[in-house]
Amino acid sequence: MAAVELAGLTKVFRSRRESVRALDGLDLAIPEGTVLGLLGPNGSGKTTTVRILATLLDADEGSARVLGHDVAREPDIVRSLIGLSGQFSAVDENLTGRENLWMFGRLYGLPSSQARDRAAELLEVFDLSEAAERTTKDYSGGMKRRLDLAGALVAQPRVLFLDEPTTGLDPKSRIELWEVIRRRVREGVTLLLTTQYLEEADILADNIAVIDQGRVIAEGTADLLKASVGGERIEVVVHEADQVGVAASVLRRHCEDDVGIEERHRRLTVASSGGASVLVSIIRDLDAEGVGIDDIGLRRPTLDDVFLTLTGHAAERAEATDTRRGAA
């Protein structure tokens, strides 16, 4: 039995002027103990999916089941099985870290003393022990996210929903949070992770479902998705604009496929299956022809390429991520 099963899930948001089809017959299944990365641009339906699964929103059509329990018919059971950490750090800013976790424990139905023990334990695991007695108002963004995630884990849920858990975090905090998430997964939690960071899905997820306009447009492992866009490519940036032609003829000599040329950036790309050895001969030939090289490399398709190919529009955050990674 799959831990999470969505079948034909449809949700239309209606306002007086227009109706927006947020989900349009979404089908998904997450086997128990695995991580599914739900990848999509803004407005593709990721958050709507999570909200329906967390019983915060009713679907118009279709069904959603968590560990066999229908979210619409048995919401109380579903709520006791899941943990949710949303896009915001939903912790009480006027309570300390310890008080927040104690409160969530009590609300999950733990007796007071057990809730206290569990809070202490989670504070330790999430490296928040030192800040435990401070109100979360004074926490950094990364600390709040960690506390938020800890709150979702208080009752050891078997299914965890994380809606863009690292959006807005600095690179260091993101990597720390990934580590924490990975540990939970090793303990056997089933995880649905939504993200617009392709790198995040690549690192954390067993399977990736790409959604756009409320439907799944591709599904599979990261490698499978990458392979679907094609193999390796060689990319060359030449030094002088008038050398582009010469460089193109060199590339044609070594590779069978068409050479893609971007005049403005003096960049040439070509598909290649020869790997590094072809790259070496190309460098040698370019050098022999007297072509100055600014940059050359063997490029494997990234999830960004997958995304672009599948959705036809860029992952809006991809660029921002790259800049940030550069800055770090």
Next chain:
Amino acid sequence: MTATTTPPQVRAETPGAKPSAVANGLVLVWRNLKRLPRQPDMVVYGTIQPIMFVVLFAYVFGGSISVGGSNDPRVYREFLMGGIFAETMAFAVASSSVGLADDMKKGLVDRFRSLPIARSAVITGRVVGDLVFNAFVLVVLMLCGLVVGWRIHSTVAEAALAVFILLLFTFAMLWVAR
């Protein structure tokens, strides 16, 4: 970060067990009261403003208002306090709604709603918490009234009944804020 120890088996009650509205509500009342000393600005605003009204009407405008043909400011002050009590309790709606709106904006309400708790607890927690705060404001106001010349003329039981009715009114108004 420390190495993860396998946590002991703490599972929330049996899945699907009926959550207790009272127990859940009390936890959320606790949360709403806990924040008061940590948001002193809110407490100060909530108590200073009605006191200012008392002083303003009793001393600044009071002299030129006659009640029942009497120009004695002491008569007006007795008359005034009843109005201030009711007004202050009615205005409790504003700060209460702001508090709830804030919880919604920060995603806290969503989080509570995703927990296996009684649906009523989120609202009960806030209403009861705010009611306790307003009872405190009422005490401050009554002390303030005693200072400017307002007196309880009836029996203790009748005064207690009046306070009860005022708090009942507050309770009703707090539900309007929802």
